[in-house]
Amino acid sequence: DADVTQTPRNRITKTGKRIMLECSQTKGHDRMYWYRQDPGLGLRLIYYSFDVKDINKGEISDGYSVSRQAQAKFSLSLESAIPNQTALYFCATSDFGNTIYFGEGSWLTVV
Amino acid sequence: AQSVAQPEDQVNVAEGNPLTVKCTYSVSGNPYLFWYVQYPNRGLQFLLKYITGDNLVKGSYGFEAEFNKSQTSFHLKKPSALVSDSALYFCAVSARGGATNKLIFGTGTLLAVQP
Numbered sequence: 001d002a003d004v005t006q007t008p009r010n011r012i013t014k015t016g017k018r019i020m021l022e023c024s025q026t027k028g029h030d031r032m033y034w035y036r037q038d039p040g041l042g043l044r045l046i047y048y049s050f051d052v053k054d055i056n057k058g059e060i061s062d063g064y065s066v067s068r069q070a071q072a073k074f075s076l077s078l079e080s081a082i083p084n085q086t087a088l089y090f091c092a093t094s095d096f097g098n099t100i101y102f103g104e105g106s107w108l109t110v111v
Numbered sequence: 112a113q114s115v116a117q118p119e120d121q122v123n124v125a126e127g128n129p130l131t132v133k134c135t136y137s138v139s140g141n142p143y144l145f146w147y148v149q150y151p152n153r154g155l156q157f158l159l160k161y162i163t164g165d166n167l168v169k170g171s172y173g174f175e176a177e178f179n180k181s182q183t184s185f186h187l188k189k190p191s192a193l194v195s196d197s198a199l200y201f202c203a204v205s206a207r208g209g210a211t212n213k214l215i216f217g218t219g220t221l222l223a224v225q226p
Contacts, residue, residue: 004154031211042201042216043155056212090154094211098143098162104154 003027004103006091012109013081021076021106023091032074033058033092033100034066043090049074081110113138115204117217124192125225132187132220134202144185145203145214146176155201161185172196192224 004025013019025032034046045058047066055066063085065077078085091103115136124130136142143162147155159170166178176187187200202217 033211040218042218044216045212045214048212050212058212098205098211099145099157099160100211100214101157102147102154104152 004091004093004101006089006103006106008106009104010107012111014111015082016080019078019081019108021089021091021108023074023076023103025072025074025091025093025103027093027095027101028071029093029095029101030071031094031096032068033094034064034074034076035090035092035102036060037088037090037105046076046089078108078110081108083110086110113204113206113213113215115202115215115217117200117202117220119220120218121221121223123223123225126194127191130189130192130196130222130224132200132202132222134185134187134217136183136185136202136204138204138206140206142185143205144176144178145205146170146174146185146187147201147203147216148172149199149201149219151198158187158200192222194224194226197222197224 007022030051033048035043037043044060046064049055049068067075086109089106092100094100145160146158149155159168161168161178169175174189199219201219203214205214
């Protein structure tokens with residue numbers, strides 16, 4: 001079983017719809033992240049959370065929101081999806097060390 | 112501002128030959144450097160990292176990377192490539208003591224190993 005689990009793995013949604021991507025982890029890490037991957041742009045940080053009561057914006061937070069429901073759960077929401085939010089989204093975790101561990105990704109297509 | 116560059120979009124190598132995937136960086140202070148690999152339809156997997164110490168770092172699956180401070184490079188290497196090494200490779204750098212929220216990723220290099 002994966003240590004960092006994302007659901008759904010694939011989703012097609014329509015412009016203007018609200019969509020939530022969920023993430024859960026069994027690594028026991030306090031820190032969780034949401035990244036977005038676009039071809040030719042690498043990975044960019046959307047939001048991060050260093051503990052349950054801590055939420056911070058990353059490089060590209062506009063149009064997104066997050067919720068840290070528990071140490072093990074961190075969800076990403078698109079309140080009103082738009083086509084340029086079509087991308088591969090990764091949840092990730094880390095402890096107090098430097099290494100980030102990624103989930104297997106969620107493909108989101110906004111039509 | 113910190114940055115990382117992977118100058119090659121794709122690297123082609125024959126199975127059994129040595130491979131190198133290039134990475135250069137720009138940061139203020141001491142860099143924390145990472146390599147990740149992404150196999151098709153999978154997430155990123157951690158390969159190795161450099162924080163301090165020996166400039167040659169060994170990682171998973173027989174990969175290693177050499178930190179070169181004067182050239183600000185952190186190239187990924189493997190003595191003998193396998194077809195199963197074909198994947199997308201990302202270099203990443205962080206300054207500020209390795210702050211994970213300050214990790215910057217390169218744009219990725221697609222490694223294609225031909226049988």
